[in-house]
Amino acid sequence: MSYQVVTNLEQALAALKNAAEKSRIIAGGTDLFLEKLPENLLDVSSLAEALVIEERGSNLLIGAAVTHARAAASPLLCKKARALTEACAQVGSPQVRNIGTLGGNVINAAPAADAAVALAALGAKAELLDCSGNTRIVELEELYAGFNCSAIDSCQELLLRFMVHSGGPGSGSAFTRLAARKALALPMANAAAWLRVENNCLWEVRLVVAPVKPAPTRLFKTEALLAGKPLTAESWREAAQAAMEEVEVRGSLLRCSADYRRHLVGVLVGRVLETAAGRALTGKGEA
Amino acid sequence: MQKELISFTLNGEIIEVYADPAISLLHLLRNELGLTGTKEGCGEGECGACTVLLDGRAVNSCLVPAGKVKSRSVLTIEGLARGDQYHPLQEAFVEKGAVQCGFCTPGMIMSAYSLLQEKPDPTGHEIKTAISGNLCRCSGYKQIEEAVLDAAEKLKRKGKSS
Numbered sequence: 185m186s187y188q189v190v191t192n193l194e195q196a197l198a199a200l201k202n203a204a205e206k207s208r209i210i211a212g213g214t215d216l217f218l219e220k221l222p223e224n225l226l227d228v229s230s231l232a233e234a235l236v237i238e239e240r241g242s243n244l245l246i247g248a249a250v251t252h253a254r255a256a257a258s259p260l261l262c263k264k265a266r267a268l269t270e271a272c273a274q275v276g277s278p279q280v281r282n283i284g285t286l287g288g289n290v291i292n293a294a295p296a297a298d299a300a301v302a303l304a305a306l307g308a309k310a311e312l313l314d315c316s317g318n319t320r321i322v323e324l325e326e327l328y329a330g331f332n333c334s335a336i337d338s339c340q341e342l343l344l345r346f347m348v349h350s351g352g353p354g355s356g357s358a359f360t361r362l363a364a365r366k367a368l369a370l371p372m373a374n375a376a377a378w379l380r381v382e383n384n385c386l387w388e389v390r391l392v393v394a395p396v397k398p399a400p401t402r403l404f405k406t407e408a409l410l411a412g413k414p415l416t417a418e419s420w421r422e423a424a425q426a427a428m429e430e431v432e433v434r435g436s437l438l439r440c441s442a443d444y445r446r447h448l449v450g451v452l453v454g455r456v457l458e459t460a461a462g463r464a465l466t467g468k469g470e471a
Numbered sequence: 472m473q474k475e476l477i478s479f480t481l482n483g484e485i486i487e488v489y490a491d492p493a494i495s496l497l498h499l500l501r502n503e504l505g506l507t508g509t510k511e512g513c514g515e516g517e518c519g520a521c522t523v524l525l526d527g528r529a530v531n532s533c534l535v536p537a538g539k540v541k542s543r544s545v546l547t548i549e550g551l552a553r554g555d556q557y558h559p560l561q562e563a564f565v566e567k568g569a570v571q572c573g574f575c576t577p578g579m580i581m582s583a584y585s586l587l588q589e590k591p592d593p594t595g596h597e598i599k600t601a602i603s604g605n606l607c608r609c610s611g612y613k614q615i616e617e618a619v620l621d622a623a624e625k626l627k628r629k630g631k632s633s
Contacts, residue, residue: 186475186492187475187536187538187539189538189539189541210536213534213539214534217495218515218534225492225536225538227538227539229539276604277531277604278582278600278603279516279522279529279530279531279534280516280534282528282530283525283531283535366603368517368603368604368606
């Protein structure tokens with residue numbers, strides 16, 4: 185029967201250990217608070233180690249307790265992880281972005297969570313800690329157990345931060361979505377791309393769309409098709425067609441039919457590829 | 472949950488209240504502290520009627536557990552006026568006809584206040600984005616945008632003269 189706010193990692197792990205799996209970690213709480221709250225809560229939204237945004241070597245470290253608003257406004261992320269800042273700027277509403285966190289966006293495990301889709305395109309890995317301080321590093325896509333169901337047990341493990349490659353020369357990324365309204369609406373579909381260009385051709389591509397599977401979904405076939413292609417409108421058209429053929433989408437009575445969503449995936453894939461390639465060429469939106 | 476001592480800064484004053492930390496900040500304000508200016512619309516973060524500032528940033532108080540505000544600072548619509556002197560945003564909402572039924576107004580004003588703290592000279596687009604999490608079901612948003620612009624002007628003039 186408690187609500188405990190922790191501010192450093194030592195405190196957080198000690199609290200997790202003391203609670204013996206009876207305390208659930210909460211961050212922004214914007215999703216969790218809509219469900220029945222567990223008896224004991226451990227608030228990690230002020231946890232210093234989970235609030236970092238920094239470049240270390242060739243990686244960006246992004247704390248799980250960073251809010252969407254803070255990520256969207258980060259000059260470092262705007263320069264080096266553009267897909268993520270674009271995604272974070274479109275989550276929910278200003279009020280939700282001011283308190284909802286990147287870690288929460290992933291652990292809530294909604295299939296088309298914007299920040300998670302962008303993180304997947306950027307090749308994010310998650311760093312998790314158990315109450316004894318043991319660390320494990322997991323690919324973002326492996327954090328999903330099913331639709332709206334995380335593979336992380338938040339009574340046992342703490343999601344500390346994400347690691348993302350900081351791109352490098354010739355790389356660019358982008359995110360886009362379509363929803364019925366510009367705010368307070370879940371997307372009918374969203375897409376994010378990271379790519380690297382050499383000699384005016386696509387060298388590496390990571391392309392992610394949602395909602396398709398429980399986790400943000402890589403389009404491996406479309407990615408393979410794009411390897412070595414020139415940066416032309418024809419390439420984006422081919423990719424859009426390939427993406428529409430590759431995805432298996434479901435319709436939703438609330439948002440859109442499966443046919444419309446499939447069409448939309450093609451449109452959004454074309455757009456993110458073109459935007460990311462433009463950024464890779466100009467060097468302005470490095471990764 | 473059992474009641475706990477929750478100490479935080481509310482409209483500039485440090486207060487202590489015994490409350491269940493699992494209730495929402497909205498219910499803490501309205502039911503435990505009698506501050507009914509903050510409205511409950513949808514109760515699930517969709518309408519913005521319950522917007523308050525937490526450490527200077529607009530949040531939906533219906534989605535914030537009361538336990539989260541320990542040692543932090545909360546500003547509600549009641550904290551804007553200085554004695555009998557309404558805040559320029561409050562005056563502008565009245566003067567520009569931005570209030571109809573009034574239910575969304577406290578939330579709108581808190582979102583606008585948060586914007587003006589960060590951007591004293593906002594563009595129309597910035598105003599629209601700032602209030603994009605606040606729904607008005609009476610008519611529309613035009614007068615609300617005009618009121619925010621008007622208040623920004625007044626605040627700028629006031630800033631220059633003081």
